Amino acid sequence: MAKKSIVSMAVIRRLPRYHRYLEELLKNDIKRISSKELSEKMGVTASQIRQDLNNYGGFGQQGYGYNVEELYNTISKILGLDRTYNTIVIGAGNLGQAIARYTNFERKGFKVKGIFDIKSDLIGTKIKDIEIMDIDKLNEFISNNNIDIAILCIPKDNAQKIADRLTKNGIKAIWNFSPIDLRVPDDVILENVHLSDSLLTVSYRLNEEDLFKNSTEEK
Amino acid sequence: MAKKSIVSMAVIRRLPRYHRYLEELLKNDIKRISSKELSEKMGVTASQIRQDLNNYGGFGQQGYGYNVEELYNTISKILGLDRTYNTIVIGAGNLGQAIARYTNFERKGFKVKGIFDIKSDLIGTKIKDIEIMDIDKLNEFISNNNIDIAILCIPKDNAQKIADRLTKNGIKAIWNFSPIDLRVPDDVILENVHLSDSLLTVSYRLNEEDLFKNSTEEK
DNA sequence: TAGATTGTTAATCGATTAACAATC
DNA sequence: TAGATTGTTAATCGATTAACAATC
Numbered sequence: 001m002a003k004k005s006i007v008s009m010a011v012i013r014r015l016p017r018y019h020r021y022l023e024e025l026l027k028n029d030i031k032r033i034s035s036k037e038l039s040e041k042m043g044v045t046a047s048q049i050r051q052d053l054n055n056y057g058g059f060g061q062q063g064y065g066y067n068v069e070e071l072y073n074t075i076s077k078i079l080g081l082d083r084t085y086n087t088i089v090i091g092a093g094n095l096g097q098a099i100a101r102y103t104n105f106e107r108k109g110f111k112v113k114g115i116f117d118i119k120s121d122l123i124g125t126k127i128k129d130i131e132i133m134d135i136d137k138l139n140e141f142i143s144n145n146n147i148d149i150a151i152l153c154i155p156k157d158n159a160q161k162i163a164d165r166l167t168k169n170g171i172k173a174i175w176n177f178s179p180i181d182l183r184v185p186d187d188v189i190l191e192n193v194h195l196s197d198s199l200l201t202v203s204y205r206l207n208e209e210d211l212f213k214n215s216t217e218e219k
Numbered sequence: 220m221a222k223k224s225i226v227s228m229a230v231i232r233r234l235p236r237y238h239r240y241l242e243e244l245l246k247n248d249i250k251r252i253s254s255k256e257l258s259e260k261m262g263v264t265a266s267q268i269r270q271d272l273n274n275y276g277g278f279g280q281q282g283y284g285y286n287v288e289e290l291y292n293t294i295s296k297i298l299g300l301d302r303t304y305n306t307i308v309i310g311a312g313n314l315g316q317a318i319a320r321y322t323n324f325e326r327k328g329f330k331v332k333g334i335f336d337i338k339s340d341l342i343g344t345k346i347k348d349i350e351i352m353d354i355d356k357l358n359e360f361i362s363n364n365n366i367d368i369a370i371l372c373i374p375k376d377n378a379q380k381i382a383d384r385l386t387k388n389g390i391k392a393i394w395n396f397s398p399i400d401l402r403v404p405d406d407v408i409l410e411n412v413h414l415s416d417s418l419l420t421v422s423y424r425l426n427e428e429d430l431f432k433n434s435t436e437e438k
Numbered sequence: 439t440a441g442a443t444t445g446t447t448a449a450t451c452g453a454t455t456a457a458c459a460a461t462c
Numbered sequence: 463t464a465g466a467t468t469g470t471t472a473a474t475c476g477a478t479t480a481a482c483a484a485t486c
Contacts, residue, residue, distance in 0.1 A: 001262070006427055010453065015423065016416035020398070034467060042400075043220070046467095047455050054469060056430070062468040063462040078430060080422035098317035104398070104415060110422075149421055173421050179239070179323070181261075189424045191417055196323060197235035198412055202368055202392050203299035203329075204234065205408045208225055211275070211297060229477065253443060265443095266479050273445060281444040282486045 002190035007055050014052055015079055017042070022072040034065035084109040085148040087175075088141070090162055092117040092132050095177055096153035100127045110149070114141050118158075135162075142169040149173045156180040221409035226274050233271055234298055236261070241291040253284035303328040304367040306394075307360070309381055311336040311351045314396055315372035319346045329368070333360050337377075354381075361388040368392045375399040 005012060021042055025033060035046040042049075053059055059074055060066045076082060089100045092115050099105075100112050115132045117123060122132050133141065141147075150171045152159060159178035166174060173189040176182055179196050224231060240261055244252060254265040261268075272278055278293055279285045295301060308319045311334050318324075319331050334351045336342060341351050352360065360366075369390045371378060378397035385393060392408040395401055398415050 003424065005424055006431055008453075009420075012420050012423055013416070016413070016419040017400070019419070020400075020416075036467080045455060047457095048453095050467095050469065051454080058469060060468050061462060062460070063466045065467065078423065079419045080426035081419070083426075085422060085425070094317035094320045098313035099414075101313045102414075105418060108415070108419075110418065148425060173425055175418060175421055181236070181239075189421060191421045191424075193412065193414065193417055194235070195318075195321075195412065196327070197232070197239075198410055199324060199329065199394060200235040200238070200298045200300070200327075201228075201231050202394055202408055202410045203304060204231055204297065205222065205224055205410075206304070206367060206392055207299035207302075212225055227477075255443080264479060266481095267477095269443095269445065270478080277445060279444050280486060281484070282442045284443065 001186060002184050003187055011052050011055055014044075014048075015075060018049070018052070019072070019075045019079060022068060022075060025068045026072050030068055032065050033068055033071075035060070037065070081109060084111060086111055086113045086146055087149040087151055088112070088114040088116065088138075088145075088147050089151045089153060090116045090135070090138070090166075091152065091154035091178075092119075092122050092127065093153060096151075097127055099151055099153060099177075100130065113145050113147060116141075118154075138162075138165060139169050142166070142171060147171060149175055152176045152178050152182075154178055220405060221403050222406055230271050230274055233263075233267075234294060237268070237271070238291070238294045238298060241287055241294060244287045245291050249287055251284050252287055252290075254279070256284070300328060303330060305330055305332045305365055306368040306370055307331070307333040307335065307357075307364075307366050308370045308372060309335045309354070309357070309385075310371065310373035310397075311338075311341050311346065312372060315370070316346055318370055318372060318396075319349065332364050332366060335360075337373075357381075357384060358388050361385070361390060366390060368394055371395045371397050371401075373397055 021038065035049045039046040039049055056074075056078055059071055087110055089096050089112055092100070096115065096117075100115055106112070112128075112130055115127055115130050116135045116138055117132050118135050123134050125132050150166045150173070152162065152174055154162060156178050159176070159180050160182060163174060163182045163184060167184055167188050172187065174182065174184060174191070176190060176192045177195065179194055182190060184190050240257065254268040258265040258268055275293075275297055278290055306329055308315050308331055311319070315334065315336075319334055325331070331347075331349055334346055334349050335354045335357055336351050337354045342353050344351050369385045369392070371381065371393055373381060375397050378395070378399050379401055382393060382401045382403060386403055386407050391406070393401065393403060393410070395409060395411045396414065398413055401409060403409050
């Protein structure tokens with residue numbers, strides 16, 4: 001089973017969202033904000049915001065609220081954005097290439113150090129100055145380059161095998177885009193982006209009403 | 220606020236996962252499975268599986284379990300996979316192109332009917348036989364092509380404006396990859412894939428232990 | 439029939455919301 | 463000081479798990 005977090009994932013998943021809203025406030029030169037104001041902007045309860053933040057300490061001031069810049073910086077730190085991360089992208093297909101090229105991540109401190117693929121016609125070509133390497137060089141590259149996060153963008157058939165190799169070589173975090181549930185050791189962080197699962201909730205919801213209408217008629 | 224579902228999202232988000240496991244069982248020619256066996260494979264409780272399924276009816280048989288093929292087909296239908304969906308991709312950047320090219324979705328019945336962008340050097344070029352069109356032609360195209368789902372892959376600055384245009388033109392579902400919280404009418408389905416938020420939970424978890432160690436020392 | 443396993447009700451657990459004393 | 467708003471405890475709500483009668 002993948003690594004368990006100290007704070008509940010429900011809270012953790014809201015942190016980037018707070019971060020986004022605070023960034024926006026900062027851009028608009030807003031100096032302070034109360035949990036009530038922020039809650040109205042975000043469509044959540046003020047209670048939730050205060051509870052969430054208080055997992056990490058008391059950052060506000062009674063009668064005043066929160067200093068926007070201070071809170072933004074604090075949440076940046078909590079999210080680990082005060083350092084950089086070396087990443088590798090495994091699989092240089094459509095999605096792998098898109099991720100490797102996506103500059104938003106780089107701006108936040110996530111640097112793509114290497115790209116790997118199995119296809120000989122891709123190996124040797126470049127994406128943004130980074131050569132696509134043969135997957136055979138994976139172990140060696142990890143050992144020599146202090147990689148923090150592996151981004152997995154390969155078809156599901158080989159995903160578990162590659163994940164095993166990654167963790168055996170000391171990778172401590174996998175951002176997985178392969179449409180499969182990976183097994184990783186207890187101390188490895190696994191974050192899934194199951195695009196297909198996400199899309200299927202859309203098709204589900206487009207039909208949900210009919211689903212329940214019909215099952216009533218059938219009675 | 221976006222459309223509310225009848226069954227809780229917690230349940231809905233598990234359905235694609237059941238679907239994947241059943242597909243695997245089907246491939247391996249396994250004919251029947253009990254909630255207990257499936258729960259062990261999936262790392263959930265048997266109770267949860269039975270509770271989840273019973274939102275949609277009783278598909279099992281006491282003393283026997285579930286017929287794999289039957290259950291797979293049933294969940295396929297529940298997920299709306301017994302029909303096809305016309306989609307458009309807005310934004311032909313890295314991510315938009317990757318999604319448009321991704322054949323897994325097409326195989327499940329999601330057809331990309333049009334791609335739109337604002338950049339004149341992209342307009343007129345093709346992705347998989349589909350011409351990239353000027354965003355100015357969006358309204359007209361939606362009216363004439365019976366589009367079910369709009370896939371939004373544009374920078375956040377214009378995302379809300381485009382979302383407004385989509386919903387005004389009758390789009391009932393948006394699969395949003397833009398890193399922003401969109402406001403959509405009550406009857407519109409909104410599914411977010413916030414890649415950056417997801418990645419930030421990884422960096423968070425890579426540092427969580429230190430975070431709590433330090434705050435204790437500071438006391 | 440006996441054994442197995444469902445569907446469903448009841449109990450528990452965790453997350454969210456409300457309330458309010460503390461305090462800026 | 464009075465008003466505002468936090469941090470935190472208590473209450474509520476919803477989701478998960480356990481239990482078990484029904485039944486194949």
